[in-house]
Amino acid sequence: MFNTSIKEHHSRVEWQMIAALLLLMLIGVAFIYSASSANDAKSHLHIRQLIFYIVGIGAAVGVCLVPYHSWSRFATVIYWLCIVALIMVFLFGVERLGAKRWIKLGFFQFQPSEFAKLGVLCMLANYLSRPVDELRNPAIFMKSLALIALPFVLILKEPDLGSALVLFPVGLVIMFVAGVPLRYLWKFVGGVGILVVLLLVDILFAPPKWQIKLEEYQRYRLLVYFGKDFAPKDGTPEARERARKLQRDKSYNVQQALISVGSGGLTGKGWRQGTQNSLGYLPRAVAHNDFIFSVIAEEKGFMGSVIVVILYTVVLFTGIKIAGHARDRLGRLLAVGVVALLFSHVFINIGMNIRLMPVTGIPLPLLSYGGSSVLCSLIAIGILQNVYIYRRSY
């Protein structure tokens, strides 16, 4: 009996999730190939992605080797390392397209904001895994908020609004499940909500002088998302014409992504047959990363989209199941945090492809091309599996 139970809790991983993940990775390689090879026959982005997967799986296995409550003691260290990395970005970061998001490490560039998401997740889970009674103390709540706010501000400064904002749903879900009194959460959410509404009203409707200084591109993205006319009503015809052109340019990505997804129809045009991508209407710089879903949706249609969503559903719900099976509050919070993190990414990314969400640089977990993103997603999965594996290891 004893023997079998030991064997059981060390060998059992959540296979449903792993099956779904493998399928997602397969789709990822296939469509990164489709997206990149249409323009450049010698492109080997899909091979690189495959290497990222392998490295990521290695990292995930590594994460699984040590029970989470052992390494979670180092959560604070991990958190502060992430903060340091974010500051490093600020100081020595590599600038691309006007944003400083990368640190160069020899041949490899990595994106600390991706890792910061995991750092915050571990830190909060660890911090809030204390007895429920203590959570009633507002100071604990304030401190949790501060733990989110610090990386939030740093990431916002890069600027990378999307990644910064993702921290909040993750934090809130962890706090909610940990048992932070709901009234705190409501107050916070309500306050932020009012703030956001005020901000939007300001950006969308206020005269230029009264507007809060936002990064130009962020303002444009919001204007595009809300379908606002760029042209000033009292402007000269030339100014209006210029604004119109700007509007066309700025809404180009969204428009092309929508055309890709929509023209895919029910069954799609077939793998590597998508014209939006191969003819370059879907911008080449983003087709294989932020807008990979558009490529899948165009080539595989609604059916393909549904399959992708179902695979994510399997991952997310097995995640929730794992949270339910966790042996302690820490494991439960870690699992829930990972679920919230993955869900936010999936929702925001797919949402922006069909204009449900404004355009942000949030990658689609495992499908978007990118080392940091893949690595972090797989480490997050490793955390989930870890919680599952050690659910009964007393």
Added chain:
Amino acid sequence: MLVFDQLRKEDRKLRWIAVGVLFGLLILLGGLWQVQVFARKEYEQDLKVQAFRKVRVPSARGKILDRNGELLAENQPRFVVNLYLEDLRSIFRQQYNHTVTNATFLAEKGGKLTRADRSRLSADVRYQVVSNIVWQVSSMILPQPLVLQARAFSRHYNESLALPLPVLANLTPEQVALFMERGGENPGVQLEVQPVRHYPNESLAVHLLGYVQREIIHETDEEIAFEDKIPDLVGKAGLEAMFDAELRGTPGYRSILVNNLGYRHKEEIWSDPEPGLNLALTLDINVQKTAEAALRSTGANTRGAAVVLDVRNGDILAMASSPTFDPNQFLYGISHEAWAEINDPKLKPQLNRATHGAYAPGSVFKIVTGLAFLEADLVDPMQEIFAPGYYQLGRRRIDDLAPPGNYNFKNAFKKSSNFYFIEYGLRAGPQKIIEMGNRFHLGEKTGALSPRQEQAGYFPAVGQKYKKDGSRWLDGDTANLCIGQGELTLTPIQVAVMTAAIANGGKVFKPRLVTALLDEGQQTTVKKFPSEVVNDLQVSKANLDIVRAAMLADVEEKGGTGEKAYVPGMNVCGKTGTAQVRVAKGMDHITWFASFAPFEAPRYAVVVMIESGSSGGGTCAPMAREIYKTLQKIESGTAPLKRDQIAVLPSPLQRREN
């Protein structure tokens, strides 16, 4: 199931999380359904609009055939060299990278390129690459290499990038051979064949056929936003203009898939062009040739016209106008010299004098005057009266070329006695003459060509008391009218219709030029144009016979003014005319010969008009004779005629033989 298990969880908080996640995913699925299934059409449309260019491909223009199926206008293959820019993109890129990495270039720009710098540079590079290729290709073929105009290139690049850039047109067989040998090595360069309008007989019947020009595509056209057009040919004059739509056929459409920069990616044919209909004419190429040669017999710049009608049905067997020009030269840019030549203010080669020139008919009109007073029963045609060699009307003396003597109708007619016709014309009164003229529909467009290509001339109306200039109608004006001067101008086609009516017993035809529209592919007649009688003169046969006999005498009898039109065995009947017209420097002559043949069974009416001729009998009658000779040859089968081709209606010229 996994999902429902989580939703049914005892754990309240996790249940909320599960509900939240499920809700979010359902929103995504809903959104995807909306975009990919519900609003699919809209996005497919957007895709089409941005990625497809519709290209109109001109169809082969219909042919124009003479009554025996001889070609008057056809299409010939034209060899062109086109440059496909999409094949040059990698060269553009290489060249661009080469320039950008050039240190001195960067230094000039201060080490950093702005967006505007980059786009200017890539435009420059494109122009460089393309103009080099154009120069290379053309230097192999032409003695003088072509220089591509930067503006022309940028216009092509911006407006019709999906279409190839035309480099060379109209290659001769030698040039094609040169190109095949050496030109094909250049990337993107292709030799292609286009059909182009060709008039094998050059200037023959140019005034009837008209000509075509390349269509000028206006950018304001509404359609232009949606489709690129390959310029079609548009009929600009004559039948080419009248039947432009029918000849042109239905253009085909190709759709070109273009990438985000507008380069051609793939082509697809939606509909093939349908060739235009062929136009079958009443014209006989040999008669036409003879008529034109006859007009030219007194010099290439002879200003005149000749019309040959079939008097039985009004078919135009020939309609010539001189001088002429070659319609082939209009197609691809006409030289300034040639343009000046065809717009010569005196010669007016573009003018179709047969339908668009109105002239005083002179004595030719005595046919009408005579018929009018014969019909009024005022004269015994056999009774002779003395003519003094002039006509005294009050204080005015009207000259008469007929010598003094006694004249009956026939002699007066054949000597063209002004005295006789004025005397009896005045007795009959102007109204009788005008009324008779109206029966012939003089002064009205005959309908031989489109209203734009014909003019009505002028003929007074019955009851008219005033002249064109508003002054009162006097006896002197009637006297002038009797001899075809003054208050009337007629076109040669009107005179021909008039002569034909005399010949055929009184039927005034609408002259017919086009017999049918034919679908060559389907071997069917799409539309027939039957001959039309406009009016019947309703004059007595006896009087017509008197006039006809007088016309026969004019040619066949000694001393007739039309002697020179005599053709043995043809029994030509005619009337000469020499009208005096006031021109800037003194007087000029419009000379005429109106005739029909053969006397006993008239089949042809031939009218010749020459401006500044010496006299109707001296200038025009010999030309008519040449035409009759050809007609005679055709009837006896000695003229070359191809009969193996489609003849739409039985030709009167053939019928006789059978």
